[in-house]
Amino acid sequence: MEPMNSPRVLVVEDEATMRTAIVRALDRAGFTAEGLPDGTGIEDTLDGFRPDLVVLDVMLPGRDGFALLGVVRDRTDAGIVMVTARDALDDRLRGLDTGADDYVVKPFLLEELTSRIRAVLRRRGRAPTALTVGDLVIDEAAGVATRAGAPLRLTATELRLLRYLAEQRGRTVSKNQILTQVWGYDAYDPNLVEVHLSALRRKLEAHGPRIVHTARGLGYTLRADG
Template structure:
């Protein structure tokens, strides 16, 4: 489970140091200075509740408690002892990764950033950049790009795009074609094609041809 969590967080872009027991954590937490600690309660030696006190004393890291214990008193103990979130096993790895990312955002450690190849989109900041060039987009083009980037690698139909970007799904689909064409042109001014047409299905934003 530790290796799976480590892999999932690394794939999400986080720098991860994993340790199998509390002694290793105590030794390394001060030097590594993590932004977030995912702390299992059931560990060899000192349990997670005791280690939570160590983390709080030696760092300013956010803490997500991870345990099979689902009793209300255990959850309350973790939260009142200084944990920021509590995930009960069995859990979906994607949810744990999302909770870590959400905690980092609440702490101001990361901004919401989407990347596709050399394209960087920051929805919260209203910025889109391709390589070293900042893209000049209209409000609708930026909203369209954010939606495509949030679903990067996924083919979206015109109806799905209309509903998400314009808020309705019973309108002239040529509207989507016009904005896709304009957005694609601006993207390709600074690099190879990222916005692809999948004939008969829709559009997909991806780095691969």
């Protein structure tokens, strides 16, 4: 169930609950993630883990996120996403001016952070092209997907939809979440999701048991075990 060429993400966040939630969300989304509570020993972690991207909280004990941004920039070419409760414009500009690729203000949805991370990696040419979940292989960049070795004849929208569900495998995602992540907006006819999911299911189930399930009143879940 691991994606091919899984990007590595280092999360530096002092709040344990938040750090654990981010790491778990990234793992579910197909990344390889590790967490640190502060900048202690970050140099060794950067050298050993070799992250493709670093998520830096600004308000950290000891060296703050701005100081660590300089450390990351000096030692790696990793992407950097700053995260903080501060919403002042000058803080955001400072982060971007000193080398951050993006800036997310707390509170935020984990899906938003994951999407921002993926966008930064994509701009840097480090986003994974292929994702494997059970007997399902999805390569959105190449525009192809297979199940049990058989090619799936998917539309571009169906491929994006399948990729999103695979990235969120094991989690139930709502119609609004799907609309936002696949179509790019959060207010539209939810029947759009049902129509495309119905077509996608038919194509998937032509080569194996059902893997996209409906959680009535909640949304949809992709499970590799059917």
